[in-house]
Amino acid sequence: MFMAVGAGGALGAMSRYGVAQLVGGGLFGIAGPMATLVVNVAGSSLMGAIAGGIAAGMSLPEAWRGFIAVGFLGALT
Template structure:
């Protein structure tokens, strides 16, 4: 239960951060292009890389709890793209290039297909 609380508390902070950053970007640079989402994904991925790299070097004993709260919770709530990026890099660093490419292709294509399927299903439903 302790792990769920750490992830949940961090996730709430991350989700509020995402909403705040996205809202601010939308007001500062209104655009049809999803700039806010792109910004959050890039910043979240950079933050994940910095945090994981620092955690491994500086705080190995804190690693389990800090990873749950910050990496999975805060950054996962801020953008799941940071987790996707970390998983991809882990595959690449292990030399599993084909698996990384497959993971990228499937994550993007199947996620878009899933969203499209959900839209098709709900658009066919009576209001």
């Protein structure tokens, strides 16, 4: 489980950095806040979809939950 969370966290952190680079010059000079807004809205939406799916009976192995929810989305947001 530690490896799954760590791998997800590494990918999430790189994704957050990538989004910050894409936002780049920024909209009206507010690149930092816009990148934060984008990743937080995307991460929260994905986490909500996963939580809703699990509550509705979606089967997701524990290692994948750790990788996606705790690791990737935790580091992304």
